[in-house]
Amino acid sequence: MTAADDDLLLNLLALPTAGPLEGTPSHEVRLWQAQRAYARAARALGFTVEWHGVTEPGALRDDQVPAAVRDAVADDPGFLRCQPSLLLRLGPPLPKLRTVMFNVHLDTVAGTQPVSLKDGRFHGRGAIDAKGPAVALLAGIRAAQRAEPRIGTEVGVVIQAVSGEEGGAMGVFGTRPLIDAGHTGRLNIFCEPTRGRLLTRSTASMTACLRVEGDDSIDDAPGAGDNATVLLGHLATHLAATLPEYTDGGQVCVAGLQTGPLHNKVYGSGRLLLNLSYGSAAEGIALERAAEKEFAAGLADFAARFATNPPFALTAADAPRIASLHWLKRGLPTLDAHDPWAEHLLTHRVGLAPWPAHEPAFTCDAIWAAGLPGAFTAVFGPGDLEANNAHADGEFADRHDLESFSADVARLLLAFGAAESTTPAIDLF
Numbered sequence: 001m002t003a004a005d006d007d008l009l010l011n012l013l014a015l016p017t018a019g020p021l022e023g024t025p026s027h028e029v030r031l032w033q034a035q036r037a038y039a040r041a042a043r044a045l046g047f048t049v050e051w052h053g054v055t056e057p058g059a060l061r062d063d064q065v066p067a068a069v070r071d072a073v074a075d076d077p078g079f080l081r082c083q084p085s086l087l088l089r090l091g092p093p094l095p096k097l098r099t100v101m102f103n104v105h106l107d108t109v110a111g112t113q114p115v116s117l118k119d120g121r122f123h124g125r126g127a128i129d130a131k132g133p134a135v136a137l138l139a140g141i142r143a144a145q146r147a148e149p150r151i152g153t154e155v156g157v158v159i160q161a162v163s164g165e166e167g168g169a170m171g172v173f174g175t176r177p178l179i180d181a182g183h184t185g186r187l188n189i190f191c192e193p194t195r196g197r198l199l200t201r202s203t204a205s206m207t208a209c210l211r212v213e214g215d216d217s218i219d220d221a222p223g224a225g226d227n228a229t230v231l232l233g234h235l236a237t238h239l240a241a242t243l244p245e246y247t248d249g250g251q252v253c254v255a256g257l258q259t260g261p262l263h264n265k266v267y268g269s270g271r272l273l274l275n276l277s278y279g280s281a282a283e284g285i286a287l288e289r290a291a292e293k294e295f296a297a298g299l300a301d302f303a304a305r306f307a308t309n310p311p312f313a314l315t316a317a318d319a320p321r322i323a324s325l326h327w328l329k330r331g332l333p334t335l336d337a338h339d340p341w342a343e344h345l346l347t348h349r350v351g352l353a354p355w356p357a358h359e360p361a362f363t364c365d366a367i368w369a370a371g372l373p374g375a376f377t378a379v380f381g382p383g384d385l386e387a388n389n390a391h392a393d394g395e396f397a398d399r400h401d402l403e404s405f406s407a408d409v410a411r412l413l414l415a416f417g418a419a420e421s422t423t424p425a426i427d428l429f
Contacts, residue, residue: 001139001403006117008041009135012106013115013124019083021068021167022110026078031163034106035086038134038161042088045142046152047159050183051087054080055173065172066207066329083107083163085174087183090141091152096375099156099185100416102409103175103365104134105165109391120399128383129390132397133191133405134161136382140409148414155417158183162365168207170332171365179368187342187376187416190366193383193390196404198352200343200378201361202370203250204332205277206284208291210235214268214315214322223311226318228270229259231302235323236272238298239291246290249279249360268322277363280334288330295325335370335377342376349415352380352408381405 015030015037039049057073057080072079086106108126115124122132137159144151151157160183164174190202214226236254243252256273276291278284299319306312346352355361362385369377382397382405389395 001136001399001406004041005135005139008037009122009127009132010115010117010124011037012131012135013122013126016112017106017126017163018108018110019163019167019169020072020076020079021169022108024110026076026082029082031082031107032084035084035161038106039086039088041135041138042159045090045138045145047088047090049086050089052084054084055177059177060173064331066168066170068328069169069172080173083173085163085178086159086161087178088159088161090157094154094156096184097186098154099158100187100189100413101158101160101183101185102137102189102191103160103162103369104130104137104191105162105174105365106131106134107163107166107174109166111393113393113395122397122399122402123395125395127395127397128193128388129385129395130165130191130193130381132383132402133193133381136402136406137191137409139403140406141413143406143410144413147410148417150417151413155413156185157413158185165365168329170204170329170363171368175365176368179372184369184372184375186374187412188366188369188372188378189412190364190369190377190379191381192362192364192379193385193388194355194380195384196352196380196382196401196408197355198343198346198378198380199355199361200335200337201279201355202335202366202379203277203279203361203363204284204334204367205250205275205363206288206330206332207328208274208276209326209328210272210274210295210323211326212268212270212323214318216268217266219264219266222266223314225266226268226315226322227312228267230306230312231315231319231323232257232259232270232272234302234305235295235298238301239274239294242294242297243274243276243287243290246287247276247278248283250277250283250287251360252276278334279361280336284330284332284334288327292325299323333367333370335366337370337377339376342378345415345419346378346412349419350408350411380408
């Protein structure tokens with residue numbers, strides 16, 4: 001990485017790019033500015049801007065769009081306008097068989113952090129997830145070009161620099177429209193922290209909202225109303241104890257219990273959120289049914305346990321009427337890629353270590369490239385989501401990790417180009 005790369009990354013880190021779903025007001029999101037800076041750096045390598053814009057609201061009405069996105073599109077005219085995506089292409093359009101697509105997101109989670117480069121370590125929100133990988137990607141492409149002039153002329157390279165990866169948007173207004181429009185390649189690489197290992201799986205997640213809509217009461221007569229806090233707390237405990245047994249490669253996150261802030265009031269209304277990840281469509285369907293079954297079982301258990309307890313007897317009697325389960329997000333695809341040619345190329349020719357089979361995968365935008373005909377999709381990038389504090393305070397990226405990723409990108413493009421120059425990729429092995 002050069003001094004210009006350092007400057008680009010520090011500039012990107014200084015720009016707030018967390019979207020409205022992360023709580024940032026629309027007018028404060030600087031994704032347009034960040035993507036223009038990225039495009040200027042890419043132009044120095046010969047990239048052209050094929051598209052830079054936002055998704056139309058009409059494309060976000062189907063069942064795969066999370067409810068939070070649908071609501072934001074309906075309620076906030078600036079929601080989509082502040083979250084563009086960028087499509088870059090190196091050289092002329094080439095057949096997919098001769099093209100590699102890289103996807104990287106320039107939006108971040110919320111939270112501002114001091115931006116710096118000290119002793120080979122970049123600090124700032126997005127350093128590892130995923131502005132650092134985005135800059136290192138350009139460095140790797142530059143190195144490949146210097147080693148092989150056919151990169152960009154006989155080997156196509158496409159970069160999707162997207163919004164909408166964070167905030168629970170699940171890529172529906174960033175990555176999904178670009179994939180649907182056919183901006184893909186024979187290899188589709190999603191640049192996320194995997195410690196440089198090749199991850200061929202990606203989970204998806206669904207979100208359930210448990211609502212209680214009953215009557216409030218005062219602390220002097222707690223049994224005169226419905227106690228949403230106790231009911232939702234009971235359901236949270238029940239679901240935390242029972243749902244994990246229905247997962248296979250996914251996770252159960254019980255979160256977002258909200259009723260009210262005061263100590264001297266019984267709140268009759270509230271909500272509880274569940275985020276459930278799954279590794280396959282079949283597992284997702286089974287987990288959805290399990291959540292609904294265990295929700296009903298939790299209500300029945302609450303009614304039986306508190307029917308004769310005066311402060312909560314009314315809540316027990318009302319529970320089936322005032323409690324309900326609503327799906328805010330479900331039905332998303334998952335990635336489980338298998339391609340002997342591509343996996344041999346990436347592990348043996350490029351030297352990428354496979355992601356361990358026993359280690360859980362995570363959710364990212366790669367789900368939208370699952371099942372593309374004649375193509376292979378995988379996730380790999382520098383650093384580690386947890387170790388590099390990707391969604392926490394003190395996020396960082398080490399220069400040596402970014403440069404190692406750049407070298408991997410260069411080797412990938414050179415190996416892909418060498419394979420394409422002799423035999424059609426799909427028949428090579």
